[in-house]
Amino acid sequence: MADERLRRWAAERVGELLARAEEEALAEARTLLRDALVEAALEHGEASAPGAGRRDAPLREPPPRERRQPLAQPAAGPIGEAQWLYAVGPGGAGAEPVSITGVADAPVHTVEEGGLTALVSPVPMPEFGGEMLKESLNDLGWLEEVARAHQRVVDEAFERGPVVPLRLCTIYESGDRVRTLLREDGDRFTRLIQSIEGREEWSVKLYVDPERLETEAVAHSGKTAPDPGLGAGGAYLAKRKTDRFTREEGDRLAGAIAEEVHARLQDWASDAVVGRPQNPELSGHSGQMLLNGAYLVESDGSERFGQLVDELQGRYAELGARLEISGPWPPYNFITSDP
Amino acid sequence: MADDSPLPSQRASALPSQRPGALPGRPEQANLADILERVLDKGIVIAGDIQINLLDIELLTIKLRLIIASVERAQEMGIDWWESDPGLSSGAKSRDSDKLEKENRELRERLERLEQRLEIGQDEQAASGQGGGDGG
Numbered sequence: 075m076a077d078e079r080l081r082r083w084a085a086e087r088v089g090e091l092l093a094r095a096e097e098e099a100l101a102e103a104r105t106l107l108r109d110a111l112v113e114a115a116l117e118h119g120e121a122s123a124p125g126a127g128r129r130d131a132p133l134r135e136p137p138p139r140e141r142r143q144p145l146a147q148p149a150a151g152p153i154g155e156a157q158w159l160y161a162v163g164p165g166g167a168g169a170e171p172v173s174i175t176g177v178a179d180a181p182v183h184t185v186e187e188g189g190l191t192a193l194v195s196p197v198p199m200p201e202f203g204g205e206m207l208k209e210s211l212n213d214l215g216w217l218e219e220v221a222r223a224h225q226r227v228v229d230e231a232f233e234r235g236p237v238v239p240l241r242l243c244t245i246y247e248s249g250d251r252v253r254t255l256l257r258e259d260g261d262r263f264t265r266l267i268q269s270i271e272g273r274e275e276w277s278v279k280l281y282v283d284p285e286r287l288e289t290e291a292v293a294h295s296g297k298t299a300p301d302p303g304l305g306a307g308g309a310y311l312a313k314r315k316t317d318r319f320t321r322e323e324g325d326r327l328a329g330a331i332a333e334e335v336h337a338r339l340q341d342w343a344s345d346a347v348v349g350r351p352q353n354p355e356l357s358g359h360s361g362q363m364l365l366n367g368a369y370l371v372e373s374d375g376s377e378r379f380g381q382l383v384d385e386l387q388g389r390y391a392e393l394g395a396r397l398e399i400s401g402p403w404p405p406y407n408f409i410t411s412d413p
Numbered sequence: 414m415a416d417d418s419p420l421p422s423q424r425a426s427a428l429p430s431q432r433p434g435a436l437p438g439r440p441e442q443a444n445l446a447d448i449l450e451r452v453l454d455k456g457i458v459i460a461g462d463i464q465i466n467l468l469d470i471e472l473l474t475i476k477l478r479l480i481i482a483s484v485e486r487a488q489e490m491g492i493d494w495w496e497s498d499p500g501l502s503s504g505a506k507s508r509d510s511d512k513l514e515k516e517n518r519e520l521r522e523r524l525e526r527l528e529q530r531l532e533i534g535q536d537e538q539a540a541s542g543q544g545g546g547d548g549g
Binding site (some may be wrong): 241314356 | 443444445446447448449450451452453455456457458459461462463529
């Protein structure tokens with residue numbers, strides 16, 4: 075049903091979104107082109123320098139030039155099966171495969187190397203390579219299925235211990251290639267695992283009912299609404315003024331609540347990230363989302379964190395604000411940068 | 414620990430997880446927006462063998478469709494802290510969308526002014542036609 079909502083929403087706004095996407099894409103393309111030119115110039119200068127192998131920094135996003143190459147050559151990809159990578163965790167005890175199936179309904183298994191364990195499952199090729207994958211990703215129903223399957227596996231692994239989730243569509247040709255990755259980037263994975271060990275991510279969202287908030291805001295502002303004028307035109311203008319006044323007071327209060335809630339949670343958490351407000355067509359929320367925060371919390375402190383959310387909820391409920399907490403999530407929002 | 418959750422009522426709906434003890438199907442309940450903003454935008458990026466560049470135009474379109482909420486209203490309210498997230502915005506992107514937001518806002522304001530003028534005109538006509546009756 076989320077899918078249905080999504081389709082409807084996408085259909086309604088497709089023109090506007092495409093225009094916006096196009097603008098962004100152009101900007102992106104310009105950047106890529108510039109980077110590629112700079113790189114080409116640099117490479118030309120260093121043409122004689124050895125060891126500029128393509129896998130010298132595999133954990134980083136590859137430079138634009140490399141990024142685009144494989145996409146233009148879908149046929150170069152393997153036929154048969156490739157390995158979809160979900161997450162990397164520590165090896166040894168607890169490194170069992172998860173009990174659920176993953177993407178494409180395939181069984182998930184582990185690849186171990188150098189004290190690390192990767193969770194992988196086979197995906198059929200060429201369906202999961204190059205152009206076909208790109209096309210599939212544009213099918214919202216397909217995307218939802220894959221995204222949920224990916225998250226399900228990462229989530230179950232996370233229940234057993236710290237794991238570093240990989241972005242959707244990280245695919246290797248074979249288990250051996252995954253082993254190579256674990257060997258070459260072992261240190262980095264180990265550091266990342268340590269940085270999130272014993273911690274979990276909690277999502278806290280703040281919603282308001284804008285009308286109720288405005289009413290409360292005006293009542294609490296201590297100011298009086300503008301005087302109604304004389305005659306029909308005057309009354310109309312006065313109403314516009316009052317509406318604007320109400321809206322401004324509502325906005326001010328909303329901003330204050332969102333900042334206060336975030337500040338309190340941030341103080342308490344090890345780390346915090348604020349995301350964009352979600353699209354209601356997708357999330358299905360009612361009211362207005364004022365805060366979409368992710369908080370990194372020590373696992374043994376999550377109960378206290380929940381109480382804090384409860385306390386804040388109690389404080390702002392009468393103003394028409396509502397807090398929603400969900401978790402624990404694997405710390406997706408906190409492993410993106412170098413520890 | 415989630416067994417004696419202090420917030421059962423609020424946690425009930427969007428709960429992606431409830432440790433310990435895996436409840437199969439539990440993440441199904443998680444809201445799709447929560448999942449997509451994580452698996453498409455977060456998580457470590459490494460260069461796999463089969464590369465699908467998440468900045469590709471097609472996928473960028475998906476991300477726009479799915480992740481970007483109606484941020485306009487929030488920005489009007491001065492809530493724009495996500496703009497500082499480098500994962501979500503590059504300078505060029507936010508400049509572009511700022512421009513769009515501004516243009517939208519200006520257009521809306523013009524429309525409001527026009528509507529206002531139009532309605533006042535009608536009100537005054539009606540009022541004078543009825544000999545000054547209370548038109549409220």
